[in-house]
Amino acid sequence: MLSKIVRTVANQLILFVLIFGLYVIAHGHLTPGGGFQGGAVVVSGVVMLIVAFSSHDLKKSLREHILTVMESTGALVFALLAVAGISTTFFYNFLVGSPVFGRIPPTGPNPGDFWTGGFVPLMNFAVGLKVIAGLCAVVLALALFTRGEEIEE
Amino acid sequence: MRQVVGVILLLVLVAFLVAGMLLIHPFGYPPSDMDDYIIQNAQRETGNNNVVASVVFDYRGLDTLGEATILFTAVTGVLLLLRAQRRKEERS
Numbered sequence: 460m461l462s463k464i465v466r467t468v469a470n471q472l473i474l475f476v477l478i479f480g481l482y483v484i485a486h487g488h489l490t491p492g493g494g495f496q497g498g499a500v501v502v503s504g505v506v507m508l509i510v511a512f513s514s515h516d517l518k519k520s521l522r523e524h525i526l527t528v529m530e531s532t533g534a535l536v537f538a539l540l541a542v543a544g545i546s547t548t549f550f551y552n553f554l555v556g557s558p559v560f561g562r563i564p565p566t567g568p569n570p571g572d573f574w575t576g577g578f579v580p581l582m583n584f585a586v587g588l589k590v591i592a593g594l595c596a597v598v599l600a601l602a603l604f605t606r607g608e609e610i611e612e
Numbered sequence: 613m614r615q616v617v618g619v620i621l622l623l624v625l626v627a628f629l630v631a632g633m634l635l636i637h638p639f640g641y642p643p644s645d646m647d648d649y650i651i652q653n654a655q656r657e658t659g660n661n662n663v664v665a666s667v668v669f670d671y672r673g674l675d676t677l678g679e680a681t682i683l684f685t686a687v688t689g690v691l692l693l694l695r696a697q698r699r700k701e702e703r704s
Contacts, residue, residue, distance in 0.1 A: 488660045493668065495679075523691075530687065537680060541673060550673030552658050563659045566652070575659040579669045582676075589680060593687040604694045 460513045469511035476504035487583035488576035494583040498590025505595055514602035521599055523610050526592045533589030540578050540585065552577035 460466070483490075484497030509517055544551030554560050554577040562575045600610045650667060660666035668676055 488662050488665050490662060491664070493662075493665050530684070534680060534684060537677070541677060550670060552670050555657070555659050561659070564655055564661055566655045569661065571661050575661065576665070577659050577670070579658065579660055579665055582669045582673075583665070586676070586680060590683065593683050597687055597690045600691055600694050609695065610691070 461511050465511050469507050473504050473508060476507065477501055480504065484583055484587035485580070486573075487587075488579045489571045489573070494586030495590055497583075498587045498594065501587075501591050502594040502598060506598055509598065509602050514599060514606065515608065517599060518603060518608070518611050521595055521610075523596070523612050526596045529592035530589050530596070533585045533587075533592065536585035537582055537589070540582055543578075552579070554578045554581075 480497045480499075480501035480503075482497070483492035483500055484494055487493035487497065505517075505521075541550050544553035547553070555563065560574055560576050560578070560580050562572055564572055564575050596610065603610055650671060651663060654660060654663040654666045654671075658666040658670045660670070
């Protein structure tokens with residue numbers, strides 16, 4: 460555990476780090492970034508918490524079964540979205556033209572519309588969930604291992 | 613005998629690399645038309661302003677599936693390794 464200044468700053472900063480990470484995930488089909496990158500940003504906030512506080516405090520809230528469910532949900536949603544358009548091809552973007560994320564932007568530079576992209580935003584959310592849970596588990600397990608502890612069930 | 617085989621394999625590898633260098637497209641001419649196709653049609657076909665995202669998740673989605681599997685395997689390996697270490701210490 461670091462000094463009170465570091466802990467206070469980390470406490471205020473974690474909100475903005477999480478918001479930025481979720482923004483990168485949610486706007487993956489409009490701006491640079493996506494599920495992998497935004498998930499890494501969120502997990503960098505978790506690493507900041509582990510450094511400022513201690514991994515001993517975080518293992519009570521980041522339990523293994525929550526992270527397992529998150530990671531499995533992300534992987535399952537990703538795979539199901541890939542299989543859902545199997546009547547045409549594997550990874551067919553079946554949501555283009557539908558009311559959900561189905562709008563088609565004009566070709567060329569345009570201001571951007573959130574409800575575009577077909578299943579790519581949903582896949583970004585799924586991959587983001589998967590990356591957040593997976594990297595959180597890895598970072599927490601490594602941080603706990605240096606203290607001789609173990610990630611909790 | 614092993615050295616002879618090694619030299620022959622090395623010569624074959626060198627021949628392949630030299631042939632690859634000689635057969636490469638001249639500088640400034642793209643080797644395929646796929647990049648032009650994706651740049652011109654990605655927004656109309658997939659609705660993504662971010663063409664990179666449309667390639668990663670739509671045109672080359674299978675590659676991303678493998679990438680996600682790599683992440684899953686890495687997480688499983690790390691958790692399994694650290695847990696096994698812990699169990700072994702308890703037993704001894």
